[in-house]
């Protein structure tokens with residue numbers, strides 16, 4: 070055997086060893102050829118007796134059911150969670166629970182059970198981001214202490230600062246994340262550096278509200294809204310809920326996303342729009 074053949078055999082062995090290390094050591098397969106994948110999880114619903122606080126000047130006395138979603142993203146074998154819905158404990162209350170503005174919140178299936186259906190546990194989530202820190206988005210945040218958390222600095226300062234209640238935040242829901250690895254953001258962030266998953270700064274609903282742009286290979290671009298708008302008509306009419314943190318920022322963020330949706334020919338998926346929910350496929354089915 071020549072020296073050259075020996076060397077290439079050694080190189081192949083090293084590649085196999087490295088792959089085995091990745092498989093065993095990290096517990097997750099890293100494969101850049103895996104297509105980007107999106108699972109939409111059912112994270113509860115809220116029956117609202119009067120939606121006019123969400124759409125000032127109209128819809129007086131009109132009831133609506135708001136859906137609540139979590140989104141799981143698989144990128145090259147690593148898992149990212151976007152929003153965590155109502156707390157799983159809610160699923161144990163058959164009649165649900167009363168919340169702000171007379172809403173009745175329910176969830177029929179826990180987030181943990183939906184992850185388990187896919188063979189995952191909360192410890193498998195490596196990347197974590199929330200559109201914002203309201204309880205219906207961070208209800209299960211405390212489960213994900215091993216993940217790297219991506220948060221706008223303004224949101225982080227409001228959530229972990231001295232007066233979280235001023236912003237409508239309840240730290241009990243997310244306080245275990247204080248010691249996570251936190252990437253504080255002052256604007257957009259291309260999470261994996263390849264344009265596939267991009268956090269977009271869309272402040273207004275809260276000080277550091279963000280949205281998420283996904284560029285899926287087959288489905289095309291999808292923007293996950295957070296609470297940029299709660300349902301389609303509010304987005305189209307540019308209505309800002311009276312309780313938003315900043316009205317001008319809220320309007321600017323809607324305009325920004327409207328322009329981006331047009332430029333990217335993206336779909337805008339509104340987390341709480343239950344009419345749209347009916348048209349979106351849910352986990353264990355997925356989008357690529």
Ligand SMILES: [Zn+2]
Nearest residue numbers: 201203274296
């Ligand atoms: Zn909110």
